[in-house]
C-alpha cells in the first residue's frame with residue numbers, strides 16, 4: 001500500500017493523477033497546508049522541505065518527496081508512462097525536468113502575485129505573466145508535430161498538466177495556443193486524470209487567503225519554519 005501525503009493543489013495533483021493512471025491502490029493522508037500540518041514531525045521526516053506531495057511505499061520501504069521524483073519512481077515501479085529505451089527515456093526525463101524547473105516554479109510565482117499578494121506588484125506580476133506565457137508557447141511549439149511532449153503520453157505530460165489546468169486562475173488565454181489546447185483537452189478527457197484532479201475537491205479547504213493561512217504560507221524563512229516545526 002502507498003500513503004499519499006496530499007493537499008488538492010497542482011503539485012499534489014501530479015501525484016494523485018499518476019497513482020490513478022497506474023491503477024495503484026493508495027491511502028490519502030490530508031496535509032492541510034493552510035493550517036500548518038506540513039510542519040508536523042511525522043511529515044517533515046518524509047518531506048524535509050515542508051511541501052506536499054510526498055509518498056511512502058510500504059511494500060518497498062521507501063519514502064519520497066518532490067513530485068518529479070515521485071512520478072519517476074511510480075513510473076519505474078509500474079513500468080508505465082516512461083519508456084525503457086535510453087533515448088526515449090531521456091526525452092521524457094528532460095521534459096519532466098523542464099516542468100520541474102520552469103513551468104511549475106514560474107506558474108507558482110505567478111499564482112502568488114495574481115492571487116495572494118497583499119497589494120498589486122506590477123513588475124513582479126508582469127515578469128511571471130511573461131514567463132508563464134513564454135512557457136505555454138514553448139509547449140505549443142513542441143506539440144506542433146507530436147501528440148504529447150515526449151513521444152507517447154508520459155510522466156512529462158502528467159507533470160505539466162496541472163499547471164496548465166490552472167490557466168484561467170492565472171489569467172492566461174489557452175485559445176491562443178491551438179496545439180496546447182488540443183493536448184490539454186485530450187489529457188483532461190482521461191478518466192484517471194479526472195479522478196486524480198478531483199481528489200480532495202470536496203474537502204473543506206480553508207481559503208489560502210485567510211489570515212491564518214497567509215501567516216503559515218507566506219513569508220516563510222529559516223527561523224519561521226524552525227518555530228513552526230517546534231510548535232507541532
Ligand SMILES: N[C@@H](CCC(=O)N[C@@H](CS)C(=O)NCC(=O)O)C(=O)O
Nearest residue numbers: 009010011033050051052053066067
Ligand atoms: N517542487 C515541489 C513543490 C511542492 C510545493 O510547492 N507544494 C506546495 C503546494 S502546491 C506546498 O506544499 N506548500 C506548503 C508550504 O508552502 O508550506 C514539488 O514539485 O513537489
